[in-house]
Amino acid sequence: xxxxxxxxxxxxxxxxxxxxxxxxxxxxxxxxxxxxxxxxxxxxxxxxxxxxxxxxxxxxxxxxxxxxxxxxxxxxxxxxxxxxxxxxxxxxxxxxxxxxxxxxxxxxxxxxxxxxxxxxxxxxxxxxxxxxxxxxxxxxxxxxxxxxxxxxxxxxxxxxxxxxxxxxxxxxxxxxxxxxxxxxxxxxxxxxxxxxxxxxxxxxxxxxxxxxxxxxxxxxxxxxxxxxxxxxxxxxxxxxxxxxxxxxxxxxxxxxxxxxxxxxxxxxxxxxxxxxxxxxxxxxxxxxxxxxxxxxxxxxxxxxxxxxxxxxxxxxxxxxxxxxxxxxxxxxxxxxxxxxxxxxxxxxxxxxxxxxxxxxxxxxxxxxxxxxxxxxxxxxxxxxxxxxxxxxxxxxxxxxxxxxxxxxxxxxxxxxxxxxxxxxxxxxxx
Numbered sequence: 001x002x003x004x005x006x007x008x009x010x011x012x013x014x015x016x017x018x019x020x021x022x023x024x025x026x027x028x029x030x031x032x033x034x035x036x037x038x039x040x041x042x043x044x045x046x047x048x049x050x051x052x053x054x055x056x057x058x059x060x061x062x063x064x065x066x067x068x069x070x071x072x073x074x075x076x077x078x079x080x081x082x083x084x085x086x087x088x089x090x091x092x093x094x095x096x097x098x099x100x101x102x103x104x105x106x107x108x109x110x111x112x113x114x115x116x117x118x119x120x121x122x123x124x125x126x127x128x129x130x131x132x133x134x135x136x137x138x139x140x141x142x143x144x145x146x147x148x149x150x151x152x153x154x155x156x157x158x159x160x161x162x163x164x165x166x167x168x169x170x171x172x173x174x175x176x177x178x179x180x181x182x183x184x185x186x187x188x189x190x191x192x193x194x195x196x197x198x199x200x201x202x203x204x205x206x207x208x209x210x211x212x213x214x215x216x217x218x219x220x221x222x223x224x225x226x227x228x229x230x231x232x233x234x235x236x237x238x239x240x241x242x243x244x245x246x247x248x249x250x251x252x253x254x255x256x257x258x259x260x261x262x263x264x265x266x267x268x269x270x271x272x273x274x275x276x277x278x279x280x281x282x283x284x285x286x287x288x289x290x291x292x293x294x295x296x297x298x299x300x301x302x303x304x305x306x307x308x309x310x311x312x313x314x315x316x317x318x319x320x321x322x323x324x325x326x327x328x329x330x331x332x333x334x335x336x337x338x339x340x341x342x343x344x345x346x347x348x349x350x351x352x353x354x355x356x357x358x359x360x361x362x363x364x365x366x367x368x369x370x371x372x373x374x375x376x377x378x379x380x381x382x383x384x385x386x387x388x389x390x391x392x393x394x395x396x397x398x399x400x401x402x403x404x405x406x407x408x409x410x411x412x413x414x415x416x417x418x419x420x421x422x423x424x425x426x427x428x429x430x
Contacts, residue, residue, distance in 0.1 A: 031084025073140025123410030368401025
């Protein structure tokens with residue numbers, strides 16, 4: 001039933017692809033930082049209205065929600081995220097971003113769609129257009145969520161803005177993410193599919209002075225260096241080999257001049273984990289090391305450790321995941337759909353919607369990398385050996401999904417998955 005139903009929902013998609021390509025290139029060239037997606041939200045709202053959706057703007061800041069009611073039936077939530085990253089693009093594409101923005105701390109920064117959220121918006125707008133044009137082929141209600149600020153956890157902002165009461169309550173939540181896997185492939189897994197994320201701001205306190213007389217100071221830069229190196233032992237010595245965790249120091253700032261020892265050093269630390277026990281163990285180890293290194297250095301003041309931007313573990317409902325994998329395989333072909341052998345260490349806030357609604361959710365990844373990157377590589381080895389390090393990954397300044405057939409794959413996957421629920425009562429296939 002799913003393949004035939006999805007085929008009808010996909011009817012006419014090839015004619016729509018040139019317009020979607022132009023949309024994608026426009027969005028890619030004009031990225032916006034988290035909670036600043038004003039232009040993007042405007043483009044989304046305008047297109048949804050033209051398609052015939054009921055549109056609400058400003059949800060959770062800059063979020064857009066479209067509702068298309070089409071008779072009695074299930075309510076399906078489809079979600080895309082909209083924000084870019086403070087990254088200077090180096091792809092050399094003709095539509096590469098030249099945009100600059102101001103981050104949450106007032107710094108002027110380059111902005112790039114380095115994580116593919118422009119692709120997600122394009123695919124969901126393509127799916128929404130197909131659904132609006134094929135209302136005779138399905139029944140129920142679709143809630144299209146264009147979420148702001150995924151990079152800093154924007155889903156809770158939409159929930160806190162009354163999402164559960166303002167819009168039809170979904171029976172299932174579906175979402176996807178473009179990845180550096182070979183274009184055309186789709187993969188996910190039941191249960192934990194993406195890790196939790198915890199971020200920490202750490203300020204180390206020293207005692208500043210002249211660089212020529214370090215004995216009169218407590219050097220916070222040396223203290224920070226000791227912290228960074230010691231943190232490398234957390235995963236290697238305190239987490240089991242069969243468990244998953246990552247500790248990354250992504251930012252370290254201190255000082256203004258080569259001959260001045262500063263008073264403070266600031267670090268930003270990111271932690272990924274897939275189980276509550278490992279999360280607690282790693283967080284405790286990080287705090288223990290930070291405080292111990294400060295004490296060992298003779299710091300005049302305790303370190304300041306503040307958490308921010310937490311992301312929960314992304315968990316796929318097992319039954320719904322099996323349904324989605326089968327549905328997508330029926331349309332794209334079984335050889336292009338696979339089950340991930342273990343959770344990914346990246347994080348997502350998509351699961352917040354399903355958790356808040358108390359309904360199943362499924363999140364999958366679809367490849368967008370140029371096949372040229374995988375010449376002479378057996379695709380079957382990618383699941384065990386990982387991606388070649390020559391493939392630009394998400395958050396890289398060189399990350400650039402091949403627009404086609406990535407757009408086609410993304411739209412197809414969304415509609416194939418949704419068709420299981422929206423076309424469940426199609427009598428013509430009984």
